[in-house]
Amino acid sequence: MNEKQRLATTLVNPSDKKSEKDYSKYFERVYIPPSLKDAKKRGKEEVKYHKDFVIPEHLKGMGEGRKFYIRTYGCQMNEHDTEVMAGIFMQLGYKPTDSTEDADVILLNTCAIRENAENKVFGEIGHLKPLKMEKPDLILGVCGCMSQEESVVNKILKQYQYVDLIFGTHNIHRLPHLLNEAYMSKEMVVEVWSKEGDVIENLPKVRKGNIKAWVNIMYGCDKFCTYCIVPYTRGKERSRRPEDIIQEVRHLAAQGYKEITLLGQNVNAYGKDFDDIKYGLGDLMDELRKIDIARIRFTTSHPKDFDDRLIEVLAKGGNLVDHIHLPVQSGSSEILKLMARKYTREQYLELVQKIKKAIPNVSLTTDIIVGFPNETDEQFEETLSLYREVGFDSAYTFIYSPREGTPAAKMKDNVPMEVKKERLQRLNALVNEISAQKMKEYEGKVVEVLVEGESKNNPDILAGYTRKNKLVNFKGPKSAIGQLVKVKITKAKTWTLDGEMVEEQIGVTL
Numbered sequence: 453m454n455e456k457q458r459l460a461t462t463l464v465n466p467s468d469k470k471s472e473k474d475y476s477k478y479f480e481r482v483y484i485p486p487s488l489k490d491a492k493k494r495g496k497e498e499v500k501y502h503k504d505f506v507i508p509e510h511l512k513g514m515g516e517g518r519k520f521y522i523r524t525y526g527c528q529m530n531e532h533d534t535e536v537m538a539g540i541f542m543q544l545g546y547k548p549t550d551s552t553e554d555a556d557v558i559l560l561n562t563c564a565i566r567e568n569a570e571n572k573v574f575g576e577i578g579h580l581k582p583l584k585m586e587k588p589d590l591i592l593g594v595c596g597c598m599s600q601e602e603s604v605v606n607k608i609l610k611q612y613q614y615v616d617l618i619f620g621t622h623n624i625h626r627l628p629h630l631l632n633e634a635y636m637s638k639e640m641v642v643e644v645w646s647k648e649g650d651v652i653e654n655l656p657k658v659r660k661g662n663i664k665a666w667v668n669i670m671y672g673c674d675k676f677c678t679y680c681i682v683p684y685t686r687g688k689e690r691s692r693r694p695e696d697i698i699q700e701v702r703h704l705a706a707q708g709y710k711e712i713t714l715l716g717q718n719v720n721a722y723g724k725d726f727d728d729i730k731y732g733l734g735d736l737m738d739e740l741r742k743i744d745i746a747r748i749r750f751t752t753s754h755p756k757d758f759d760d761r762l763i764e765v766l767a768k769g770g771n772l773v774d775h776i777h778l779p780v781q782s783g784s785s786e787i788l789k790l791m792a793r794k795y796t797r798e799q800y801l802e803l804v805q806k807i808k809k810a811i812p813n814v815s816l817t818t819d820i821i822v823g824f825p826n827e828t829d830e831q832f833e834e835t836l837s838l839y840r841e842v843g844f845d846s847a848y849t850f851i852y853s854p855r856e857g858t859p860a861a862k863m864k865d866n867v868p869m870e871v872k873k874e875r876l877q878r879l880n881a882l883v884n885e886i887s888a889q890k891m892k893e894y895e896g897k898v899v900e901v902l903v904e905g906e907s908k909n910n911p912d913i914l915a916g917y918t919r920k921n922k923l924v925n926f927k928g929p930k931s932a933i934g935q936l937v938k939v940k941i942t943k944a945k946t947w948t949l950d951g952e953m954v955e956e957q958i959g960v961t962l
Contacts, residue, residue: 483642486600486620488857490646491684499690499725500650502625507543511628514635515546521555525573526563528751529686529715530596532657532666533624534561537595539656540627548658552583557591557631559617562598564681567853570598577612584614591634593617595624599644600685603856613640620644621686625652647687653696663904663934664711665704669697669736673717675754677781678792678859679821679852682717689721694736698743705745710902710936714740714750720757734761741770746936747902747919751777755803756794767810773919774811775845778804779819783838784831787824792859797838804842815845815920822879823852823872825863832875839882845890845920846947847883851876884946891922891944898954899924901939903932918949928953 520541524534537559538548549555560576563569577594584592592615598604599620608615617634619626622645633641651671659665672687673680697714704712714736716722722733733750740748748771755778766772782788785796795803807814820835839847851872854861899918907913907925914928916937925948926939932953939951 483639484644485605485642486602486644487646488602488684491600491687497647499688501693502650502652503654505625505652505655507540507628511544511632513545514628514631515541515544518546518556519549519554520546520557520559521549521552522559522561523576524561525569526561526565526597528666528713529668529717530561530563531660532668532715533596533621535657535659535666536624536655537561537627538658540624542658543656544628544631552580555590557593559593559595562594562596564597564601564604564685564855566850567855570604573598574607574612577608577615581612581614591616591631593619593634595619595621597621597681597685600646601681601857605642605644609640609642615640618642618644622647622650625655651690651692653692661904662708663902664713665709666713666715667697667700667704668692668716669714669719669733669750670716670722674721675718675756675794676792676859678790678863679824679855681855681858684857686717689718689725691722691725694723694731694739697736698739701740701743701745701748705743708934709745710934711747711749712745714748716750717752718754718757719750720753720759720762724757732759732761734759734763734765737762737772738765738768741765741768741772743771745771747771747773749773749775749921753778755780755800758803758807760806763807763810766807769811773921774813775815775817775920776807777817777819778807780838780842781819781821782824782827782831783835784827787827787831790826790860790863791821791824797834801838801841816842817846817848817921818842818844819848819850820879821850821852822875823867823869825852825860825865825867827867836879836882839879839886843886843890844883846887847879849876849879849883888944888946891946891949893944894922894941894949895944896941898938898940899949899951900936901926901951902936903928903934905933906930923948924951925949926951926953 522534522537524530552558560573562573580592584590594608594615599618605618608618617630619630623643630641630643670689670691672689673683674689676683701712720733722736723731780800781791781793783797788796822832854865901916901918901924903914903916907915913925914932915923915925917923924939938954940954941949941951943950
C-alpha cells in the first residue's frame, strides 16, 4: 500500500483518531468520498439557493496560458453540465482545445446509467495513462454521475492512481477550488458530496452553437425506479425558481436562439418541492410560451407526474412543440410494479388518450427496457402490443443490465442474455416498421425545419429538425443555417427525411 492509499484508507475507515486528526488538515475538502448510505437519506437537509456564482480573486487567472478538454458521456444533463464547466474554465482564463495531447486539464464527464458507459470511461482513463506519464503536470479528472458511486471511486483509487481529481454532480460550482487543490496537492483530490445538493444560479455557460440551448429547470429525482442509479447520483428533486428560468429563457431569446429544451431528470415534477407557491411545469410552460422564441421542448417526462394542467397548456400550441418523449419502460403492469414505476399499463394508455385528445397531431416517443428480472414471454408480448396501440414515432430501446446500488441489482437476473437479445431484436423490428410508416406520411408535404448545419455525411447537404424532432436533409444555401425554413419532403427513410427547400408553403405543415 502506497502513501496515497494509506491516507485514503485512514479517511475512509477512520478507526485511529490520532491518524485522522494528523491528516485532517491535509485532507480538508480534498478527500470527501461518495457514500451510497448518505445518498439514500432524503429530505434530511434544506436545499439552499445561491443567487450568485463568484470566482475568488486569488483564483482568477489560474488558467492563463493553459488549455482544457472535456469529454462528455451520457444524457443532455451531462452535456449541459459540460457547458457550465466550460464556462467556469473560460472565466479562469483557460482556453478550449479539441485535442487531449494539447490539453493542460482533461475532464471526463461521466454517465452511470449503463455498465457499457462505465466501461468506456475506464477504457479512456487507461488510454490516457501514457499521456499523463509524458506530461506529469497534466491534470486528469473524472466527474459526473460515475463519480457519485462508491465502487467507482474505490476502483479509481486502487487501479488508476495517476488520476488527479474526482468530483461529483453536486459540486461543479467548486471547480475553481478543486483545480487549485489539484495543482497544490501531491495526492488525488476527491470531493464528492452525497448531500441533497444546492441550487446555484448565474453559473457561466459556454453553449454549443447559437441555435438551440438547454435550460435546467430542476435537478435530481425522487422516483427511485428499482433499476435506476440517478436518484443516488443526482440527489433529491429540487426546482429552480420560475423567475430565474423565465429570465434565462428571455435572455436566450434576445440572443437569437430559436429553440430551447427544458431539462430535468423528472421534469414533470417541477415545482412540487416549492413550499411557498403552487406552481408546476404547466404553469411554467404557460409563461414561457409568451416569450418570442420559436420552439420550446422539455425532457425527460415521468408518466406519473404528467398532469392535466400540463396537457391543457401544451394544447395551446404556439411555440410549444407537439412532440412529447414519454418513457414507458414496459407494457406489463407486473413488470412496471417490479420497476417501481408507480403506474400501470392501463394508466399509461389512459394518459396517452388524454394527450391525443387534447393534441390530435401529437408525436410520441418512448424508452423501453427488455429482459428485466422475471420478465416472461407473455409480459414482453404486452410491451409489443402497447407499442402498437400507442403508435410511437420511435423509441430508445435497451437490454436490462443491473446497476450496483439499485434495488433491482439484488434481484436475480434470471432472463438469459440470448433471450434478452432476441426480444430486443423483435422490439427493434417493430420500432423500425412503425417509424417507416410514420415517415412515409411526410412524402409530398412541406415541413418547417430549424437548420442546424451541414449534414454529417455530406457538406453540400443541410440538416435540421422539424417541430416533431424528425431529421431532414436537403439542399439549400449556407445562409439558411440557424433559420427556420420550409422544406418539401421528397423521400422518406426509416429514420430521416430527404427534401428540397421551397420559397413558399405548399400543402400541410407538420
